[in-house]
Amino acid sequence: MECNIWEEKGLLYMAGELDENEKQSFKVHLVGCEICQTELQTYSKEKEMLFRPEMFEDEPSPYVDREIIRVCSQPIKPVLQVPLIPAFVKNTLFALLILAVGFGGGAYFAGLKVASEIKTAGFKTGEQNIRAAENRGARPLSQVAASQKDEDDSLADSVVSDSAQIFKRGNLDMQGVVPVDLTNE
Amino acid sequence: MNDKNDVQDREEDKKLFDLWMKGDPRGFSTIYEKYRKRLFGFLLRMTSDKGLAEDLMQETFFAALRNAHQFDRNRSILSWFFGIAHKKAIDYFRHAKVEGEHQREAEKSVGSRMSAPDDAADNKYIRKLVNEAVETLDPLQREVFLLREGGGVAFRDIAVIMDCPINTALGRMRLALKNIRKELEKRGVHGV
Numbered sequence: 522m523e524c525n526i527w528e529e530k531g532l533l534y535m536a537g538e539l540d541e542n543e544k545q546s547f548k549v550h551l552v553g554c555e556i557c558q559t560e561l562q563t564y565s566k567e568k569e570m571l572f573r574p575e576m577f578e579d580e581p582s583p584y585v586d587r588e589i590i591r592v593c594s595q596p597i598k599p600v601l602q603v604p605l606i607p608a609f610v611k612n613t614l615f616a617l618l619i620l621a622v623g624f625g626g627g628a629y630f631a632g633l634k635v636a637s638e639i640k641t642a643g644f645k646t647g648e649q650n651i652r653a654a655e656n657r658g659a660r661p662l663s664q665v666a667a668s669q670k671d672e673d674d675s676l677a678d679s680v681v682s683d684s685a686q687i688f689k690r691g692n693l694d695m696q697g698v699v700p701v702d703l704t705n706e
Numbered sequence: 707m708n709d710k711n712d713v714q715d716r717e718e719d720k721k722l723f724d725l726w727m728k729g730d731p732r733g734f735s736t737i738y739e740k741y742r743k744r745l746f747g748f749l750l751r752m753t754s755d756k757g758l759a760e761d762l763m764q765e766t767f768f769a770a771l772r773n774a775h776q777f778d779r780n781r782s783i784l785s786w787f788f789g790i791a792h793k794k795a796i797d798y799f800r801h802a803k804v805e806g807e808h809q810r811e812a813e814k815s816v817g818s819r820m821s822a823p824d825d826a827a828d829n830k831y832i833r834k835l836v837n838e839a840v841e842t843l844d845p846l847q848r849e850v851f852l853l854r855e856g857g858g859v860a861f862r863d864i865a866v867i868m869d870c871p872i873n874t875a876l877g878r879m880r881l882a883l884k885n886i887r888k889e890l891e892k893r894g895v896h897g898v
Contacts, residue, residue, distance in 0.1 A: 527880070528873075528876050528877060528880045529873070529876065532861065532876050532879055532880065533861060533876070536854070536860060536861055537712060538860055538861055538862060563887075564883065567883070567887075568855070570832070571832065571836050571890075572836070572855040574744060574855070574856060574857075574858060575743075576832075576833050576836050576837070576855075576856075577744070577747045577748070577751065577837070577840075577852060577855060577856030578743035578744055578746070578747040578856070579743060579746050579747040579750050580743060580746065581742065581746045581759075581760050581763050582760060585760045585763060585764060586738075586742065588764060589738065589742075589763070589764055589767045589768075590731075590734070590735055590738060592767075592768060592771065593726075593734045593738070593767050593768070593770070593771045594731035594734050594735060595729075
């Protein structure tokens with residue numbers, strides 16, 4: 522014979538897990554239920570004689586105790602917890618950070634490489650090149666500029682003069698005059 | 707019924723836990739001394755292997771240390787430790803897929819392993835008989851029984867630890883008691 526109330530309430534009653542109302546209700550039931558009375562008596566005796574906690578206790582080896590106490594007695598360092606940020610957001614941020622560090626690092630080292638190549642190739646600025654050329658005996662830039670201007674002016678004069686001659690000959694051709702080479706006359 | 711003792715115990719545990727968190731080594735060592743035998747007894751009976759039980763014992767406390775900052779002080783420390791120990795044992799069996807093997811080995815060694823541990827016990831013979839009877843239980847019934855009787859863990863916490871409704875835990879406990887009585891009768895222990 523079994524009573525469902527024993528399973529539902531009796532074990533919890535013995536474990537001290539019923540609230541005050543439930544406890545009183547079970548006590549009332551107990552008065553009229555022989556099955557629950559027998560179960561309660563038997564289980565109480567078993568707990569007292571057979572199921573004492575020390576029946577199920579054992580000693581670990583001393584070195585296990587020592588190791589656990591050594592490790593666990595150290596001061597605890599609190600770990601930063603951000604429970605409101607979901608794991609995937611954290612992972613995404615972490616991945617982006619890694620990418621940024623990767624690209625940033627790559628760009629930095631690439632810049633260093635170019636700079637070192639320029640240095641080893643002896644690259645000089647425009648001004649340095651001009652001075653180097655002048656040292657090798659080249660005309661100074663101001664003289665070059667002045668002579669260039671003279672050349673440009675004379676070229677422009679000759680172009681104007683040639684144009685005037687061509688225009689003049691063209692007009693004579695139209696009036697039926699045979700062009701004569703006057704330069705030899 | 708030890709309601710008052712339980713409340714006192716919890717208050718004392720809270721203070722020790724706070725000491726532990728503040729870095730006072732007495733906090734942890736006192737808690738450890740209080741529960742080490744119960745936890746080790748539980749792990750030994752779950753695994754039937756002293757070396758493995760010792761490994762899991764260390765893992766249990768190291769995990770507790772790692773997660774201590776997340777522990778809700780209003781919970782029972784005892785239940786917390788037993789919850790971690792139970793998880794470690796179950797994880798081990800799941801990972802190694804040796805549950806059946808271990809159980810078969812345990813069945814073969816009934817009477818040899820459980821009778822060995824505590825030579826200093828006055829009631830060595832009764833202890834041997836009871837542990838032999840516990841060994842014959844279905845694993846789920848044995849877990850509930852050991853958590854409750856060996857660990858003193860509350861049924862509502864057992865339900866959480868074993869991830870089952872409280873009525874399932876109570877049903878397993880009732881069957882465990884019934885089967886232990888049968889086994890004890892077979893061994894000549896009648897009408898306690």
